[in-house]
Amino acid sequence: MMKKVTALCLLLTLTASLCGGCAGSVATSSGTSAESTGTSTTQSSPGSEQKTAAGGIIKLGAVLPLSGASAESGIACQQGLELAVAEINQNGGIEMNGDTYQLKLYCEDDGGSPDQSVSVATKLIEMDEVSVVYSSCLSSCALAIMDICDQYPDVLFTTIECTSDNFSTIIAQNTERYVNFYKPYYNSSDYGAAFGELIADLSEKGVIDFTNKTVAYIVEDTDAGRSCVKACEAALEKFCGGSTTVAAEVVTQGSTDFYSQINKFKALNPDVVMTFFVPLNSGVAYTKQVDEIGSDWVDIAFVYPLKAGFVEQTGAACEGLFWLPMQVDFWNNEECAAFADKVYEMFPNAGLNAMHLSSYLGVYMVSDAITQAGTNNARDGLAKTYGAMDYQTINGRYVFKEDHTAIASPEHLVISAAQVQNGEYKVVWPANFAYAEPVAQK
Amino acid sequence: MNLSYWIEMIMSGVVTGTCYAMIGAGLSLIWGTLKMVNLAHGEYYMLGSYFLWTLLTVGNMPLIPAIIISIVGVVIFAAAVHFAAIRPLLRKPGWNMSPWILTLGLQILLQNLALKIWGELYRNVPYFWNTVFKPWNMFTMSGQRIIILTSTAVIILALMTVIKKTRLGRAIIATSQDGEYAMMMGINIKQIYFITYTISAGLAAVAGILLCPVYSVNPWMGATVQTKGLVVCILGGLGNIEGAIIAGILMGIVESIAVSAIGSEWRDAIAYIFLLGVLYMKPSGLFGKKKGV
Amino acid sequence: MQNIYKLILLRKKQIAFVSAAAALLTLIAMPFVVTKIYYIHVLILCMMFSCITSAWNLIAGYAGVFSFGFQALFGTGAYVSALLSIHFGWSPWITMWMGAAAAMAVGALVAIPSLKLKELPYICIATLCMGEIIRLIASNFPELTRGELGLSQIPKLFQDNIKVKSYYLMLVILVVTLMIVVKIVHSPMGMSLKAMRDSQEASESLGINIAGTKIRIYMVGAFIAGFTGAFYAHYMNILTPTSVLGTALMTQYVAMCLIGGIGTIAGPILGSFTITASLELLRKLEDYRLIIYALLIIVTIIFLRDGIWGTFKSLIIARAEKHQNRNIKKETIV
């Protein structure tokens, strides 16, 4: 009895202190909230500028899956953002209307679930009063956040490496509603196109045998995965005069047991097997298991080979593997290699991948836009400026289409394909970027 | 669809099944004696693999000692958990949901601790025995899979002999059948609770260690396996260890056939439907005793 | 002191009523106190969870049917309502009811195995499987549900995004839910439920139609869950299978229920508010958040195994009764 009483008291005090701690924050923030809600309407006047960027600070918020199955991507993004912010602040912050501001980054975890990402975005905007929200690297979460962007016209929303086509379609339908939402990345349909062209090119070169035009897919059960299959089929229709999909296997994200699928494929005997995984382990497992069971098809991988440690973990098994998109060439592009070193310098055991760079560049794009626009308020022109930007980076040019999606093309963001040749990545497509000849797999 | 195809299918099913079997057997054992469902069971599986990974890569130890140490480590951890958290809840006669929710909390805790300690990256353990066999050119068999199958078989046999033949085994069965009178036979059931809990944690750890080279290591690897483990130990008849083991293998095979016949996205659905079908025909599971509890 | 206890014992009902009224008033007043939409949002979530957990508690805590497939009902309500309003352009105000009805139907379906199965874990796992199957169906028909990409662009209940309106709507739903729950618990049906929970055989011998009662209670719970789900769909405007049909949701309900105190009316609500709020408040702790959250759960369960409210209640009552007995003894002595 007594024990219970004490326990109850203990718990009550605990919760009380918790609530107390937050009540404090409530008090403070609701104090400021009054004025900020007051100002948010009259923000257009330059006087209120100082208020939102008070104390020479501009606040950036990020909604990321820092826990759960997608944490790998989420944490990569967080590291990229932190790196960029640290760098910018070291170099004296960013310039806006003559005076310089320091950047402050708020990263929040949404566990990869859309409803939480909405809560978190609301929190960032309402409580931390951020002026830019990096709205997730998962399309589903980004779509959820996209839905509230018109409620906060003063805030700029920009995604990190979301590939779903839906953004384009939705935005195209109603551009002025999503005037402050941007997706600085290409669509999965662009992936697909690249896939189609690559196959066409390789079979033309006689590197692969695509006579039966049979394709099998293993993709993970995410929007990106599923829509990628559609995109690839469409592209093959376009560039190879059609194809037959002998099997389209959808596995849960992060799954690592592909024996059954591989055996199935052996019986179906496709020309090409396309695999799309974001987590590295799925890719490694698949590659090892194919090598183990043995196959006579051509493997074309999406996304995962770029993750750090793929070659190390698969060893000889990945030799000759074709993969795309080679979003960043950390191996043969000096600048990108230098960037990789910077990441490792700040996060020694980071799992380097393209998300680091995309998020890193995301910060620079936004800060440039702020400098150009002379405001950190989306409605006062930040959104417009950001959308109109033509941003030259170490990894291609970011230019937004009218559907607020970055253009994918040889002169903008290149989707190049690479092959593993003696344990090294070599770009083999498109021709004008290739510095190695594709060779037959196995 | 020739013979070798089916052999391959069955083989891959069996390999997956062994994992389910070990987890399921552990859960079944715990259910039998402690009359609780351990929702943190998958996390012991996860810990097992992580310990091995750490010892191999960070501590760069030789394989065998690494394996032994990691199993022992998990067992010790489980023992600590048992004393700290589980035992206080078992004091009350009769059981309710509170042990479940406790283990649920444990699950969240361990997953996020793992994330904190080992990071978000998916870790990968090299194959123990990196060769490939082609018996009669019928099907391929990697050394790792042979190791998995043989050692699982050995462990399961050992477990069964312990349960069936030894004094301890009799005590465990007695406790699970009638705790009160087991005590009157001179059995210290608290001790039995403790032993069964640690044994099943050990089983989970072994499963994790054997399979982590094939499936790689991450903080969330336990959750999915555990759900299947639960399904399996219900399918085999709750508290029936042989049942759980057979059901595990069976479930693995069913899944891999489901993949080949229908498609991966329906794999789990088929597994669940299979269970429901069995329960519909035999409400106490495949090998469950008909008891109106 | 003793008088207080006496009061508690004699005036149980009144006290409950007064405190409930006070709670309601505070909830009504909330939007005027907190200006931040974020807090309104969190409160809406708290109330939403209170509804679902109360419904689950009705089934698990009172009828003793531990369904682990309950999230499926929530999800069904959400998806049906959303799909109808999207594809047929019907007003959410109508489709919400349809969603709830659909959930009810599914509920009846999920209830059936729990009648055949006797042992608790069998029920849990069987219902869990059903829930998972429904989830897989939702995620494997992308043409219809857009799968994991998420069903976005769901029509809103209030075209002007004024959260306070949703807040009050949710409050109404919560109040109605609680009225239903209280009504059932204090009705003869409630009695038979408790009898069922405590001993199947006994209640059978008492001539309670177990199957009928279970299915009915399950459908009531399903309706509440479905309606809440539908509200959620039109409030959040995005659905993904994992977020509204995933087992994580289920474990959250269970946690809330047991932390609050299962088998009590106030327990689930308390639990929902505590957990939802603390999860949001713990954000300060960044990546230690979930660890602390888990520790909170563990500590609570170890020390207060009947949950916060359950323990509190039993404590007070026990104390009061002891006092009373003591007084009686005194009287007898004198």
Add this chain to the structure above:
Amino acid sequence: MLKVDSVNAFYGDVQTLFDVSMEIRENEIVTILGSNGAGKTTLIKTICNLLPIRSGSIYYKEERIDKVPPYKRVDLGMSLVPEGRRLFPDMSVMDNLLLGAYSLRDKKQIQENLEWVISLFPWLSERSKQSAGTLSGGEQQMCAIARGLMIRPQLVIFDEPSLGLAPVIVDQIFETLSKITRENNSTILLIEQNAQTALEISDRGYVLENGHVVLEGSSDTLLGSPEIQKSYLGL
């Protein structure tokens, strides 16, 4: 040998034993009579500490045992043959017997006891592989008794051994009981409804009613007493 001293026991809030006191001396057979719900089984549970007592004390060979955990009883040479033949149904007869000797670690000892028990119930030897659940009622009871004797206990407590058995078997069983006292000079506490047979073999007896000891004395006096004749022997 065993002394129960003004024990009060509760099931939850319901009191089931009201200062019950009784004593069993060396090498005697004591019967406890009582109708259903008189508290016979509760009494046994308290003696075995399966049900902790509120007040009072229990002594075994002059040492207090009401706080000693149940599983230690066997080491003290005390064994229980449960009511309703609660064998472990899924285990073989042999395993059940071996469980009876769980507390013994000396293989030779176990073997000897096993032989002795089988000498009492010869049929056990050929049925040893059979699972206990499949035995007939009488066999189960005998098996339970055998299990109880596996440690050659000084004190055996029989909880309604004759419950629901054919008279022939009942006689057989009581036959064995008296045999045990003779061969193993052990003390027996016998809980029974079947007053006649029980009292015939026993030296003394107690009568429980609603948790109170209402009558005690030597078997003959009890057999003679009108209450007993009325309420138990139906004369």
